[in-house]
Every structure is written in structure tokens, then in C-alpha cells.
Amino acid sequence: MVAAQVARRSLMKQWFAIEAIPIYVILGGALSGASWYLYRLGTRPDIIWTRKNPEPWQSVKQNENTKFMAINREFDRKWTREKL
Amino acid sequence: MSADAKAQEQPVKRVLQTVGFDARFPNQNQTKHCFQSYIDYHKCINAKGEDFAPCKQFSRAYKSLCPNDWISRFDEQREAGTFPASLEP
Numbered sequence: 001m002v003a004a005q006v007a008r009r010s011l012m013k014q015w016f017a018i019e020a021i022p023i024y025v026i027l028g029g030a031l032s033g034a035s036w037y038l039y040r041l042g043t044r045p046d047i048i049w050t051r052k053n054p055e056p057w058q059s060v061k062q063n064e065n066t067k068f069m070a071i072n073r074e075f076d077r078k079w080t081r082e083k084l
Numbered sequence: 085m086s087a088d089a090k091a092q093e094q095p096v097k098r099v100l101q102t103v104g105f106d107a108r109f110p111n112q113n114q115t116k117h118c119f120q121s122y123i124d125y126h127k128c129i130n131a132k133g134e135d136f137a138p139c140k141q142f143s144r145a146y147k148s149l150c151p152n153d154w155i156s157r158f159d160e161q162r163e164a165g166t167f168p169a170s171l172e173p
Contacts, residue, residue, distance in 0.1 A: 057108045066110060079107075
């Protein structure tokens with residue numbers, strides 16, 4: 001019984017190393033950043049997700065901007081994805 | 085004779101222009117724009133008939149944007165009934 005608890009505690013010490021916390025922080029930041037970027041990519045008007053919205057690019061009006069930054073041309077507003 | 089000479093003096097004015105900006109296709113890759121214009125032209129033709137003037141806008145768009153190989157391939161697919169999108173209005 002005591003031997004099992006001692007084994008579990010040493011296993012905990014092994015895989016959660018307190019001196020590796022900076023690595024965990026950086027790794028967590030990178031993974032969350034990558035997944036957030038993939039989510040952003042999934043909201044572009046080129047991507048078709050459901051049969052209910054087979055042509056999402058047709059919902060872009062001529063005065064709407066779909067890009068992150070508009071440099072050469074003036075747009076009235078940013079396009080947002082209404083339907084999945 | 086003089087009327088002929090006068091007619092030949094005035095050169096025929098041609099306006100060269102290409103497809104305008106389309107917010108649905110803002111990037112350099114205009115392949116979807118080409119395909120969409122082709123589909124829209126044929127949907128327009130099927131709905132309104134061949135002599136409907138506003139359909140000409142789509143015709144100009146796809147003839148400017150699409151490579152000629154693609155246009156002939158699309159036409160062949162349409163003849164064979166294997167065109168990959170619906171052209172029904």
C-alpha cells in the first residue's frame with residue numbers, strides 16, 4: 001500500500017518536472033497560437049463547411065473587406081461569416 | 085469616293101479594358117473568378133436567353149480571365165453533360 005503511493009509520487013515527480021515549467025509555458029503558447037490561427041483560416045470565405053452554405057464567397061458584398069489589412073483600396077466594413 | 089476617304093480617315097476607337105475588381109476574389113489567384121463568371125454567364129443565358137444584353141458582362145469576364153484551354157474544356161464538358169457545376173438558373 002505504502003509502496004504504491006511512493007511509486008505514484010515518484011512518477012509524478014518524473015513527468016511533471018518543476019524545472020521544465022518554462023518549456024510548458026512556451027509550448028502551450030505555441031500550440032494555442034497555432035490552433036487560433038487555424039481557426040481563423042477556417043473562417044475565410046473560401047472554405048466550405050456545411051451543405052447549408054455551399055458558396056460562402058457569394059455572401060461577400062462589393063464594399064466588404066475579407067483580408068486582415070486593406071492597403072490599396074477603401075472598404076466600408078469587414079466581412080464576417082454569418083453562416084457556418 | 086470622298087465619303088469613302090472621310091470614313092477611312094477616322095480611326096475606329098477601341099476601348100481596352102479588363103475585368104474590374106471583385107471583392108469576392110480579392111487575391112492574385114483568379115481561378116474561382118473565372119469559373120464563377122463562366123457559370124454565371126451560362127445561368128444567365130439559360131434564364132434570359134442568348135440575346136439578353138446584361139449577360140454580356142459575364143461573357144466578357146470569363147473570356148478575359150479564363151485560359152483558352154479551360155474555356156474549350158468547359159465547353160466540351162457542357163456538351164458531354166459532365167460539367168462539374170449546375171448551370172440551371
